[in-house]
Each structure stands twice: as structure tokens, then as C-alpha cells.
Amino acid sequence: MRVTKFEHSALAIDESGQTLVIDPGAFTRPLGSLTSVAAIVITHEHPDHWTAAQLESLLDSNPEARILGPLGVATAAGKAGFTVETVADGDTVEVGPFTLRFAGTTHAVIHSSLPTIDNTGVLVNGTLFHPGDSFTVPEFPVAVLATPVGAPWLKIGEAIDYVTAVAPGSILPIHEATLSDVGFAMHADRLKAAVEGVGGTSTVVAAGESIEL
Structure with missing residues (x-):
């Protein structure tokens, strides 16, 4: 399984000649x-x-691609004319060579004055867990955790606790x-120390580069 890291939270995962895209948003280069x-x-x-422009571009190149997300995504993207298959915590969906196991219900709290929205993370082929914007600790083991390092809802201490x-x-x-290069390096180093403390490793991948899992 080959994972390509794009800017911010977007990943492309290649397996058996097919690709899964996760979270193609406004801070990410066009992925069409x-x-x-x-x-x-x-x-x-x-x-x-996610943005409508990213989805339109991807669907222009891949008209049969399925879009999956929690109810909040289905509602928001539905208003923009997209059909989204609604998934929720505990669901498992097979798409081509990908087994997608979903976990989590809500976005991490940004501030008490802001509404808490739906957020559901995804485990891909029993290996890589992308939590979205949450600190969801899934009930299953995680080989590779795509770990958020900077956000309005995140303190580095919370991210360290999450990894642990x-x-x-x-x-x-x-x-x-949302981080400068210096800030990203500092946060990545903190999380590296955290995961090494529980017997794991850290791999920093630049936008546009890939790793094999």
C-alpha cells in the first residue's frame, strides 16, 4: 500500500492499481x-x-468514484450537488481493494461558542488510521496513525496525549x-518523542512524497 502525503490533511492511498483519496481540502493542491x-x-x-472544486476536479477525472462521509458531510456536499454515502462510527465499507472501517462521531472542540460537528475517522486496510479533526482513540489496533500536528482545536500537549x-x-x-516550518518541526519532534515512548516510530513525509506501508 503506497501513501502519498499532500498538503495539510490530504492523503492518496494506492493499492492494486486503484486510489483512495482522503480529505482533499482548500489548503491542498488541486488533485484532479x-x-x-x-x-x-x-x-x-x-x-x-473538502471543497466543491476539489470534488468536481476529481470526479471529472474519475466519474465512478464514490464519496463517503458522515451525515454533516452528506448534508453540506449534498447542497453543492454531490452524492455522499453516509457512514458512521462502527461502519465497514468495501470499495475496490480498500476495506474502510470508520470510527469516531464528533470533531474536537474548538471553542464552547462554536457548534460541534460530525467527524468520522477511517482505518484503511487495517493499517492506516486517519482521524480527521479528532482525538478518537479507536477500539482496534493502529499500525500507522495519521497524526494532526497543528490546528485551532489542538494543543501539542493534547496531540502527545493522543499518540500515547x-x-x-x-x-x-x-x-x-496552520504552522510555520519552524513550528511544524518543533511539533513533529515532540510527537516523535511521544511515539518512541510507546515503542513506535515517526515518519515525516513532505507534501507530494510517498511512503510504502
């Missing part, structure tokens, strides 16, 4: 050049995780667009 896309998973409705609670075999830092 991707082909053989079987599905697009959107963890929640915030625009840094999940205790993954490895972390892949994501959700970095």
Missing part, C-alpha cells in the same frame, strides 16, 4: 490529475478537508498548514 480513484473519504465538513493513548506502531504527521 489523480486517476483510478475508487473513492473519496471526507472526515468532516470543514473546507480545509493510541500507541500506534508509527505516526505520519498531517494537518500542518
Whole structure:
């Protein structure tokens, strides 16, 4: 399974000639050049995780691609004319070579004055867990945790606690667009120390680069 990291929270996962895209949002380069896309998973409705332009571009190149997300995504994207298959905590969906197991219900709290929206993370092929914007600790083991490192809802201490609670075999830092290069390096180093403390490793992948899992 090949994972390509794009800007911010977007990942493309390739398996057996097909591609799964997760969270193609406003802080990510246009992804319409991707082909053989079987599905697009959107963890929640915030625009840094999906935009109509990103979906239109991907569907132009991949008209049969399925879009999956929680109810909030289905409602928001539905208003823009997209059909979204609603998924929720505990669901498992098979799409081509991908087994998608969903976990989590709500976005992490940004502030008490703001509404808490739907957020559902996804485990891909029993290996990589993308939590969206949440600190969801899934009931299943996680080999690779795509770990948010910077956000209005996140303190680095909370991210360290999250890594420790999940205790993954490895972390892949994501959700970095709100940080400077210096800030990202500092946060990534803190999380590296955290995951090493539970016997894991950290792999920092630059936008546009790939790793094999």
C-alpha cells in the first residue's frame, strides 16, 4: 500500500492499481490529475478537508468514484450537488481493494461558542488510521496513525496525549498548514518523542512524497 502525503490533511492511498483519496481540502493542491480513484473519504465538513472544486476536479477525472462521509458531510456536499454515502462510527465499507472501517462521531472542540460537528475517522486496510479533526482513540489496533500536528482545536500537549493513548506502531504527521516550518518541526519532534515512548516510530513525509506501508 503506497501513501502519498499532500498538503495539510490530504492523503492518496494506492493499492492494486486503484486510489483512495482522503480529505482533499482548500489548503491542498488541486488533485484532479489523480486517476483510478475508487473513492473519496471526507472526515468532516470543514473546507480545509473538502471543497466543491476539489470534488468536481476529481470526479471529472474519475466519474465512478464514490464519496463517503458522515451525515454533516452528506448534508453540506449534498447542497453543492454531490452524492455522499453516509457512514458512521462502527461502519465497514468495501470499495475496490480498500476495506474502510470508520470510527469516531464528533470533531474536537474548538471553542464552547462554536457548534460541534460530525467527524468520522477511517482505518484503511487495517493499517492506516486517519482521524480527521479528532482525538478518537479507536477500539482496534493502529499500525500507522495519521497524526494532526497543528490546528485551532489542538494543543501539542493534547496531540502527545493522543499518540500515547493510541500507541500506534508509527505516526505520519498531517494537518500542518496552520504552522510555520519552524513550528511544524518543533511539533513533529515532540510527537516523535511521544511515539518512541510507546515503542513506535515517526515518519515525516513532505507534501507530494510517498511512503510504502
